Amino acid sequence: MEKFHIANVPKTDRITHLVDNLYAKMPVIESARAKLITESYKATEDEPIITRRAKAFAHILHNIPIIIRDEELIVGSSTLAPRGCQTFPEYSFQWLEDELDTVATRTADPFYIAEETKAELREVHKYWKGKTTSELATSYMAPEAILAIDHNIFTPGNYFYNGVGHVTVKYEEVLAIGYEGIIAKAQKELDECNVGDGDYAKKSRFLEAVIMSCQAVIDYAHRYAELAEQMAYQCQDPTRKQELLQIASNCTRVPAKGARNFYEACQSFWFVQQLIQMESSGHSISPGRFDQYMYPYYKSDMEAGNLTREFAQELMDCIWVKLNDLNKCRDAASAEGFAGYSLFQNLIAGGQNKDGEDVTNDLSFMCIQASMHVHLPAPSLSVRVWNGSPHEFLIKAAELTRTGIGLPAYYNDEVIIPALQNRGLSLADAREYNIIGCVEPQKAGKTEGWHDAAFFNMCRPLEMVFSNGMDKGVKISVQTGDVTEMKTFDEFYEAYKKQMEYFISLLVNADNAIDVAHAERCPLPFLSCMVDDCLKRGKSVQEGGAVYNFTGPQGFGIANMADSLYAIRKLVYEEKKMTMEELKEALAWNYGKGIDAQSAADITTVVMKKLQENGIRVNEQTATAVMTAALGTEPSPEKKARFEEIHKMIEEVPKFGNDIPDVDYFARDVAYTYTKPLQKYMNPRGGHYQAGLYPVSANVPLGGQTGATPDGRYAHTPVADGVSPSAGKDVKGPTAAATSVSRLDHFIVSNGTLFNQKFHPSALAGREGLEKFVALIRGYFDQKGMHMQFNVVDRETLLDAQKHPEKYKHLVVRVAGYSALFTTLSRSLQDDIIRRTEQGF
Template sequence: MGRFYDEDIKKSPRIDRLISHLYAKMPVIEADRAVLLTESYRETEGEPVILRRAKAFLKICRKLPITIRPEELIVGSNSIAPRGCQVFPEYSWEWLEKEFDTVEKRSADPFYISDETKRRLREVLPYWKGRTTSELATSYMAPETLTAMKHNIFTPGNYFYNGIGHFTVKYEEVLEIGFAGIRDRAAAQLAECGLGDPDYASRVSFLEAVILSCEAASEYGRRYSVLARELAGRETDPARRAELTRISEVCARVPEQPAASFYEACQSFWFVQMLLQTESSGHSISPGRFDQYIYPYYKADLDAGKITRESAQELLDCIWVKLNDLNKVRDKDSAEGFAGYSLFQNLIAGGQDAEGNDVTNDLSFMCIEASMHVRLPAPSLSVRVWNGTPNEFLIKAAKLTRTGVGLPAYYNDEVIIPALMSRGLTVEDARTYNIIGCVEPQKAGKTDGWHDAAFFNMCRPLELVFTGGRESGELVGVETKPISEMRSFDEFYDAYRQQMDYCISLLVNADNAIDRAHAERCPLPFQSCMIDDCIARGKSLQEGGAVYNFTGPQGFGIANVTDSLLALKKLVFEDKKLTLEEYREALRKNFGRGLGARETEDLVAQVAGGMAAAGQPVGEAEIRAICEAVRKDPVSPAEKAKYDQLLDWIDELPKYGNDVPGVDAFAREVAYLYTKPLQNYRNPRGGIFQAGLYPVSANVPLGSQTGATPDGRLANTPIADGVGPAQGRDTHGPTAACNSAARLDHMIASNGTLFNQKFHPSALSGIEGLQKFASLIRGYFDQKGMHMQFNVVSRETLLDAQAHPENYKSLVVRVAGYSALFTTLSKSLQDDIISRTTHGF
């Protein structure tokens, strides 16, 4: 390896101009893909669905408008407008039509949509009524499941309303043999099919679909070659004419043919990345170990004198900018949960090879340098850390963290490798893992992980214990013993376990219904041709074609549930300061701070029912006015004093996140209530369920749908994120919080865990601050923590950015498993980030 590690590479002026062009305007919704898709489906009625998907993809690649943006060196965009997006009605569409007139004005991730685009979409969207994956999935779900979803016990929205994402394909194979080579592999398999084979019909259809998809990708590249040649012919600037001519030559070869240079490898990679997100609207399509599969092309050209490190860095920087060009529109509620226009394209550097050798290389450092240059949310850069990681690499990563962009995230090989092996991966595959989306590990090119399959709110089953499983007069959970009959903490804890087990079974029912719907209506032949062993098995990824199949929903709220249960145990059953019924009333009245949203709705229903029974027909507006008055001042001064006393008692209790072994041991058991039952279930693709412990940013919107909890958390406020302590509850410093989080069993949460920390910028100043920071990471990882990520920004800066967003347009922060521009986030999510404890060393 060349020892260039401490040498920063100067940024090309081109990069800032590319970024300025990218962010000049609000993102735009475009209609072209939806129109072409619908046209193709109308032409292929009655054909096998996998062929319909391939023919639609071919038509889109042939006719989707293309553009080369000013000064680009890496080309390819699925929208004409910078950061624009296409529409995917085959998954869901009614929500978009309902939001045509509000999507531009909403608080989270607004998009501009023209009247002409609305008109074009209104012409084609009705075709999809009754044909979407979301409608089919709903029909497969049990009534109890739909009830639980209505009451926000969990939400499987990722794949319910969108395409399949959360995977990494075999980029290296495309670079090595091109789509011509993959097409030939499929053709060879097709030639071996026998008419008497039991799966002849489905296998032949799939392999023909793969061949069509490979041709579609090849044609798409050639279209850019033609466009670049035409633009070069009209270009008056000699330097730009030469660049366009080079682009035309590169695109004439890739992605159809093997990459023969570093430039071709970079461009071929980008075509794959972009087209995957043209075929399907799934997010978290992650580049994976980019520094490993691109490195041979970089090294060969560098050694041959064909490139310099500076010219190679400029190409990497251009890719980093392009990763921010991709976008997708979500419904209003989902946009709140994934705020920041995020696609979670995780690119990871460093780590080991299949034999266990460290493979950090020059390109690993240059990936970090690229993130320093662009300072944008994408890619979600990650680094792998183990005891063989060079210290200079960790320090380089720490320098990026110090910039405040929330990158990179850090992952522990010593936990993730054995965790994946426990799920059936070979040691070689586990050693070469990458991260998908936020924090989810998998083996690239062999896995259909269905990560992020649902968000499970562990606080909601706790609420159901207090109500015997009922909510707003409807049975939502399982009927458990009334709290008035509970005489011990063990009885209460057992009731919580019952509610958890039942709700987990409903979550599995929802995920499996959606899984089946995707296999039947939206298999993805282009994606499948780049994941083993789909071609050999003759089936798409959605039908179980991958070597490894999982479903990975994530639970969150461990800190709140831990602190809540310990508060009940101490205050009710040990000290007997109040009864469970009195605690329930305190929660219902939000500790005297005004009723929560759901409690207010219940009160409206009660008042309306009572007035109707008394023969007093009063309109809804009058009822709401009465209830609003009660909500604002729901308790007497005496009751308020009583609830203040309760909150003081709660505050005095030890909390998770402060290195209290007894509390942390209990938190480990609480996490097991989610992680252990889940792994007993299987999915339709023949794989198992594996738990994750992270919320992305859903802890904020789902917290807004959750009542007060016994730990003193008020109704409709954010729930704790990931495996860290509740906001502001970690009062003993960063090391204490690390010690607490490390006591959880990260190994069983093989779908990933998320640990956020926030530091004041002064904590990482100078080389001493960087070394202390690196030691904190190694110390946490030595205790078997899985993941760490950081915000390095002062509370004052965030508050000022919230008040004066026009002055902070480029402020990037770490949200959850991803970074985003702070000013694009909803206020509730901004408040959540501000509320996190700010540490120093």
């Protein structure tokens, strides 16, 4: 094993200044890209879509304003304003049009937008009516799928409104041969095409689009080289002048050609990372195994004496800052689910190579050090763990965890590698996996994974069992019978499975419709040139050009469903402490808490519909009065006492997360109701569906759309996140919770699982605390858990941050599969983090 030389390198003043400048103001929405792509599209309406995409990309890169910010060593910015964002009307625009006047004041991820920018975007949007991927996707969806979305069973909004992203490209190839080398590869394929070939028309146009896109990127870098030279000529500071001249030299060389040294490699990497996100509005563009593809340049420079460890660290720190500069604006509802301005750029360190040898190196340690220095949410740093991982590497990672930043996340090679092989990856490819976005494994440069394809709320189908497929007076699902007449638990459980299978089929329909729309209207030639085997197949990744093609929607609410079904089996069918009629009524009355505002609104909708069906035209105020007269706003005292008694009995039933095998293995079976039916489906790119069990942070807003559940959860409160136990229900310590979660079948969930834990800072104090922490991770992974991530912060700090946000501007916490500044999160999401069980050893 290679000897590690890394030592703690202090943070420079430059990094402090860059971070401070980055967060000095609210993020800004800019209109340059939207105007430029519209200009190009208007001029190319009679050309193939792949050609139009390439010409639009080139028009953007040739004309979008560029900037080099004070003290930057790595350059390339998508907006003039720090943390600003461009818009992407080709995917969707109506939500932004509707929210232009409220986006600056909303609770989650607000953006400043100037009145002039609003006017420019409103003008741009006129062109895009009827031309977006979102509109085309809707036209392809089955009416039943649209109905399920409207009733909050699942949401495919991520790719419905935006680009896909969720990919890691062949950074190492760009570093090695540059885009001139990729142009040469594309030209070779084009030269070998025969005009008589059946696929000549589309393949030749695709390859031409690749060449055009790569040349545009080279031109864009040269614009930065010219700007740096101009700034150097005007600069009076000799040190900064030399820095600007070096930047100019770098941008003249890369990414056109292969990098010759570590600095050029860093700059080349950044152009790739930035411009993939300029081409489309996808997020989770993940750098992947940065410590592997960058290491040859670092090692060569160090051995030749051309690089100091201190400067190498500063360059990496600069990249870490730049990763936080990228941003995007989502619709208000999605912003609640992705709160924290996150782009989920997952960068992973450590692990094995294709031959099964550990390849942790100096850069692996420096990645951790960079996150310590910038102390920002991006990149979403991860580490790979297996029995060959150096112990001191894990201790270094634990030191970062101890800072409370929520980084890194930990991933188990011993589970992920076979899980990917089970999906058809070769052993060599599976061993070289990286993580995309939150927690999703894939092989870089070969995969179009469509990870994070939809959020599926596993609690809502249970509501459909109780309502016999009805929601707000509308039949939205299969009717599985009157729940009060189900004589056995198996009959009840079978009804739930039928509801699940029906809605999973609709989720697939919606995802496939969106998939087809992206292929038809937004193929991406620039992205595709860095994914195998697009050049040889002559197809973009959106059309099936990748070697591996998947769709990975995620289910959440596992703990709620396991605890709910276990309680029903025990209290209704085994011990008969309550009837199904009583439970159904208790759920309807929210365990005696009465009809809250959301439930009242739902019932009012039903009342209005029923009255109108009988020819009685009423307004909402009248319908509310009818509802109140019929039901009241709370149950009778006798009913309320019984509902509270039912709730108490449910609370006393054993819960998932406490190392109780009977409960845990039942949870495993409940998870199968989502993971097994899903994998039988195919997507339009010829790939299989694969399940994930993680919510991002959608467990909070989508929990707000869910009624009371039989695990004792009150209506419209968050559901459990990922595969974690329900908040506050894991009362027997961290190892018991980890053992319970490990009993789920992580091998079948090849799109990733998410296990959150929260520790009091005292638990990781000193070397002893770090050793215990690493032992916990290894113990969980020995039991075949897939993933762990942690918040290390005390409850009092979080509560004080809610009261005095101005004192905690740099407080970073782990939300779901990502970290975010705590004060930027919505209040409901902050409360959800505070509610999580605080563990100690």
